[in-house]
Amino acid sequence: xxVTVKSLxxxxxxxxxxxxxxxxxxxxxxPEVALRIKTLAKEFGYVPxxxxxxLAAAKTPFKIGVLLPSIGNLFFDDVTVGINKxxxxxxxxxxxxxxxxxxxxxxxxxxxxxxSLLEKNCxxxxxxxxxxxxxxxxxxxxxxxxxxxxLLNTDVSDTQRLCYVGSDYKCAGATCGxxxxxxxxxxxxxxxxxxxxxxxxxxxxxxxxxxxxxxRQGRAFEVTAVVESNDxxxxxxxxxxxxxxxxxxxxxxxxxxxxVQGVGAALIALDRPEIxxxxxxxxxxxxxxxxxxxxxxxxxxxPERQGYHAVKxxxxxxxxxxxxxxxxxITDTIIKIKANL
Numbered sequence: 122x123x124v125t126v127k128s129l130x131x132x133x134x135x136x137x138x139x140x141x142x143x144x145x146x147x148x149x150x151x152p153e154v155a156l157r158i159k160t161l162a163k164e165f166g167y168v169p170x171x172x173x174x175x176l177a178a179a180k181t182p183f184k185i186g187v188l189l190p191s192i193g194n195l196f197f198d199d200v201t202v203g204i205n206k207x208x209x210x211x212x213x214x215x216x217x218x219x220x221x222x223x224x225x226x227x228x229x230x231x232x233x234x235x236x237s238l239l240e241k242n243c244x245x246x247x248x249x250x251x252x253x254x255x256x257x258x259x260x261x262x263x264x265x266x267x268x269x270x271x272l273l274n275t276d277v278s279d280t281q282r283l284c285y286v287g288s289d290y291k292c293a294g295a296t297c298g299x300x301x302x303x304x305x306x307x308x309x310x311x312x313x314x315x316x317x318x319x320x321x322x323x324x325x326x327x328x329x330x331x332x333x334x335x336x337r338q339g340r341a342f343e344v345t346a347v348v349e350s351n352d353x354x355x356x357x358x359x360x361x362x363x364x365x366x367x368x369x370x371x372x373x374x375x376x377x378x379x380x381v382q383g384v385g386a387a388l389i390a391l392d393r394p395e396i397x398x399x400x401x402x403x404x405x406x407x408x409x410x411x412x413x414x415x416x417x418x419x420x421x422x423x424p425e426r427q428g429y430h431a432v433k434x435x436x437x438x439x440x441x442x443x444x445x446x447x448x449x450x451i452t453d454t455i456i457k458i459k460a461n462l
Contacts, residue, residue: 124165132165133158145442182215183439185432186238187247187273188231192224194352194379195404196424200249200274203428211436218432219243225351226318228253235259245269245435247286252277252322269438273431274424275323283438286431286450288422290323293454294330296420297375297399300456301331302338304417306372306397309341313364313371317352317378327377327401345371350380357383358390365391374398382406385415408462423452 126144130137135154143150143158144167150158161167187204191197201220208218219241221234231250238246245268250256257280260270264281272280274287301310316324328347335342346364350357357380365371365387374396376384381400388396400407400419410416430450437443 124162124167129158129161129165129167132161145440182217183245183436184217184219184241184243185245185247185435185439186219186221186235186241186243187432188221188223188234188238189249189273190224190226190231190352191222195406196379196402197222197249197274198404199424200428203425203430204247204432205428206425207429207432207436211433214436214440216432216436225353226251226320228255228320231256232259239263245271245439247271247273247431247435248277249274250277251318251320252325253320269435271431271435271438274427275321278322283443283445284434284447284449286434286452287323287427288452288454290326291330293401293420293422294327294332294377295334296330296454296456297327298331298334299338300418301373301397301399302335302340304397309343310335310373311345311368311371312342312373312375313345313361313368314347315350315357315361315374315376315378315380315384316347317380318349321378324377328375331375350378350383352379354380354383354386356380358386359383361387362390365393365396372396376400379404381410381416381419385410388415403457403462408457411457411459411462414459418456418458421455421457423455426452 126137126140130140133140139150140158143155144162189197189200191201204218204220208216219238221238223230223234228251232255248270257277260277260280260282264270270282272282272285276285314328316328318324345368348360348364350360361384374384384398388398398416400416403419403421407416407419411419434443
């Protein structure tokens, strides 16, 4: 016999409305009642009527806008794969995804990009954007109006977003610090940090995680210089060359964003194989540098999962399946070396 909301309600001794609220995570239901309903649904093998949901969605289609600083940044290729998979999975439920791509981290460019998504009548937003006051204010204003905002790949401080979907940047930075502390590198460490942008909260957290972990482990170190690449390989090569020539005693390079290929080119050009270089993510150019031993290890963050689950959560919020705020979705922190690439 087919299990329905009505039969579940009868078995649980509650109304159909209560069952609907529990199955779609909306509204307030006593924990013990919710547990009883979910247990019965699992035991009876309840399957939601997707065809019925699709028919209802056709009457009220949803449009989600996505902002990525992906132009010139290979990392976001896998994020886009996840976004497209989610869009395809939910297309029969009336979902349309509008992708807006920009280059770099200019606040005005990001601000205008969000406006362009709003002009296209997007009802929810997934944003990978800068941690700057104008953006923060816009996110909070939209959230106050009831628009679901999912922050994708990097968070923005002091915002009333629905949730954050991405890696634990502080943990990733601490992982790099812990790995450095384990390695036999001449002391003290003289570190050049090549960051993507000081406007990106995730990049800043990676720096904090590294330095705090090195301090906790009692390793002697100093941050000799911090330079910004704007996630451009050309810019990364230029600023790395300049820093290494100015500070020849640097023995570690820490790349917190994209631009890894540019950093690698600088190390090759100066013939500095003794420098311990570490990075994030596993785009093909980074993998080649790890294989050649120029980058010693890279820490990865499951970008495809980030893209997929950001869109999924935005859709679930629009369709009434989520409360106004939900737990963040944190992807795994994965260390890759030559042996496991």
